[in-house]
Amino acid sequence: MNGPATVALVEDDDEARRRLVSSILADPGLRLVGEYRTGAEALAGAAVTVPDVFLVDLGLPDVPGLEVVRTLAARHPACEILVVTIFGDEHTVLAALEAGAHGYLLKGALEHDIAVDIRHLRNGGSPLSPVIARQVLKRFMPPPAAESGGSGLTPREIEILNAIARGFSYAEVGGLLKISVQTVHTHLKKIYRKLAVHSKTEAVFEADKRRLL
């Protein structure tokens, strides 16, 4: 990536927002282009300047965080979305990934870590926890019946998720599978996209089923 990455964030808690802001400002590789307090503000602001990275807090007062994620992902596909969550639990993160997010940040992480994580994301994928990797695998099995365009996982992608589920780092995954770290990142990006599509497809499939019945 040439030049510093542009970052916007929406967080209703003042203190938390201040910390995020100071973390981003402290990192030379990142440039803050917007800080918002509510979902509406965030969406409006994103329409004006599309940032490279958008941090979305899930506990927003006006619009549910997931809705913001969905809208942002739909309107600005180039923008990489990180949700900010307290626990990084499977339920929240998977929901966010399915809504179109690209990763997650843990609230309460050290300031230094926030910037690192954001840069990790820019370099191709925020690290997935093994539990979540496993759940992603589960989401794709059994393969849904009425699929078009092959939104199931490729064998390589399954291998990658399996290795992550067992705790290997991205570098180690690359070593295991004889591919570069960048390739691993790319695969993960694809996996996220498929996850979002998959959840949409599932919703459509369910609706179809209901209509048929």
Place this chain on the structure above:
Amino acid sequence: MRALLAALLLALPPLAAPAPSDGVTALEVAEVYVTSSAAIPGNDAAWAPVRLPHAWFFDPAMSGGWVWYRIRFDQAAIPTAPQRLFMSRSVVFDQIVYFNREPVWRHLDVAAQGAQVQPVLIHVPMRLIRTGENVIHLRVRGHAPSAHGVARLHFGDGRELLRRAALANFAQSQMIGIVAFAFGLAGLLSLALWMGERRDPVFFWYGLTGVGLLVATAIWQIMLLTPDLGAWRVGLVFYRFSGFLTPLFILHLRLAGRRHPWLEGVLWCLLIAACASVGVRHAWTAQMFAFWGLVYAVLPLAFLGVLFTRGVERTAAIWLLMLADLVASGFVLHDWAVRTGLLDFDRFLLAYYVAPFIMLAAGATIFKRHLEGVRALRRSNVDLEQHVQRKAAEIEANHARMHEAERVQALAEERKRIMADMHDGLGSRLVGLLSLAQSGRADANELKDGIAAALDELRLAIDSLEPVEGDIGVVLGNVRHRMRSVFERAGVRFVWNVGELPRLDDLTPSRIQAIQRVLLEVFTNAIKHADARTVTVSTSRSSGEVRITIEDDGRGFDAAAAGGNGRGLQNLRVRAAQAGGTVLVDSSAQAGTRVALVLPYSGSDPPVQAADKSRDGPTTSVVPGSGYLPDSGDTPDSAPRLA
């Protein structure tokens, strides 16, 4: 059933009296002369005019010697067709018929004890027939017990008389045999039904009656064919009746649902007496016969009286049977009337059909009973099925209730566990921190670290609740993931040799937490106390157990120097036990530390996926008396940060 009865009644009259037709002359004018001479009496004998049919009943003049009949008739012209003589019923033994003084038919019997009554058809040779007056002489032995008299003679067209004879033979002989055979079979079938399933005694008695009928008819046929039965004759005749009538009476009683042991006993005695009388050659057989006949005539009336007066349940079956009994009695009366001459002597006798008639009526009843039995069985089957279905539904409902209760119980227990965990872990940490903050003696960093550690504990607790479905690799990976930044900041490198591991049974959240704590403790010690540069995590699997080995290249600890089981090692052992396994520690100064967590498993293997980097760890043993590290890293302020 009623239709059948009506049809039978309607069919009777034509059978009884055949209508006169052309070509046949009924010879009714005759003369009778009783003598002891066996030769044809001359024309000067004391012929007394008589009309045929001539009933002998109660006529003492007809007893003893030979009874001669002379019939004179005119023949206008010599007929062209063959001519025959026909009597609808006649004594077939000891009889001679002369046509114009030439014998045309004779049937002689030496013993002549009683006689069989059958239709007689005589072929008259053409050469004997004269135009003008023709004379027929008929000789019958007097005092033949069953003769009762002489029927009309019919003379004329051979074919027509042949037809009448065939009909008479059929109605009075063959039909009886056929019907008896049919009901005999029905009786056998009934017996077979009864033997298959001893449910209803009525089937047995019906069977016995049918068999008795068959046997009686068989005996009758044999007696017809065997002229000289001698001493057997009497007994057989008695047996014929009682062998059939006794079971029939008892059948009536059973159908009415009654038991009369005394009456039945009497009947059985009669039957036995009848059997015993076989072989008795007695002089006064006629009186005996009359006695038996009377007994059997009276018994039906007594029986009917019993039926009527004792308040028997009047089902349709009973009514039918009693109607049949009445009709049968009518048959008997009819025959009596015929034999005594009240009714035309030429009529067919109906008494032979009493038995089949009653059998038919009883059979209908039996059949209905059988059907009812089958229907009742089917109904009870349906009831049983419904009952079973109801019970099955009840059981299912019970199961569902039980499952629900189990589920609720499991949830309650899990809730309790989580609450206890919160209380012991996070709760106590926060309380400690609060008091620390309240004391005013703690510095900001201490508090920060403490709170961060509490947050980490909470995150691990939530991790332990995530679904992993027995995949221990995920648990390992997750702890590494959480400690990622800690290791990065400490500059410690991970060598991750985690391979494909089998699924662990029953990997509950509490077990996962225990495993996490073991790992955390070992990692923490490696970083903080042992100053390791590299931590190697490898897994291996052997029969029935999974082994997680954590090795560091830092400062080991001297077993002896720690002095006894330190708190740290004890803690590890406790946690390992909570995780359902054991922990083995091996350490020596300057050679690093190796800790192995051994967990048992008995579940199935997961499908093979990516490269298996499992490494077999050498067996380690606990160094006796060795303490671990004095400071086990359990206190809040020394816990490292987790990602």
